[in-house]
Amino acid sequence: MNPVLPVGKLSPELLTKIIHSAPTAGPRVLLGPGIGLDCAVLDFGEICLVLKTEPITFASEEIGWYAVQIAANDIATTGARPAWAMFTVLLPERKTSEESVTALSMQVT
Template sequence: MSLPIGKLPPGLLAQILARAPAPDPRVLVRAGVGLDCAVVETPGSDTLLVFKSDPITFATDEIGWYLVHVNANDLATTGATPRWLLVTLLLPASGATPDLVEQINAQVWRACEALGIAVIGGHTEVTAGLERPILAGTLIG
């Protein structure tokens, strides 16, 4: 059985996530169907960190803006303030140019500056098997 394009069926996702290890008691909210963020206690503090990760696969124009705002919106729904972003940019072997890399990163930088988010790391590569750029981010707040 082939899966359709889009999110996994909730039942299948629930089965998979039920087997995910989470031995750390500081994990207050872990992976689950419909749960977009994880919440973790920080040692020796009352501070909670909220983690959010999402790819942007549907857009080509303004993909960087969407990456920041989709992740920031989901994180903000928990009451957390978006602070730190890790970005992964995968580019198709055909059509990847230095200008495209600059354009996508400029979109990310502008969106982050507008929301007060620091880009703290990530990964960029050109890879086979893609038709268009894929951008993924992990946002922490």
């Protein structure tokens, strides 16, 4: 029987195994996935695109604001200027109101 993983981040060993089994290389990939790497960097000739994803779990208030700030900060550390954002929001069933969704959307704009 396989042991159940604890809640939270994957172990560095398991994450490394997953990264090495995925197709992550290519001529445009300047910086791909790795332990401790916060962004990916893709080369498009005259410009580079810096990509970032961030699971935000610690904040209960202003979680949208935190999501934007943390992702923008990680992008800025590469020397890039954050310009766009894409969000995945997982909301608790039977605990989410229209008001809370509206407030969250206002935090990320």
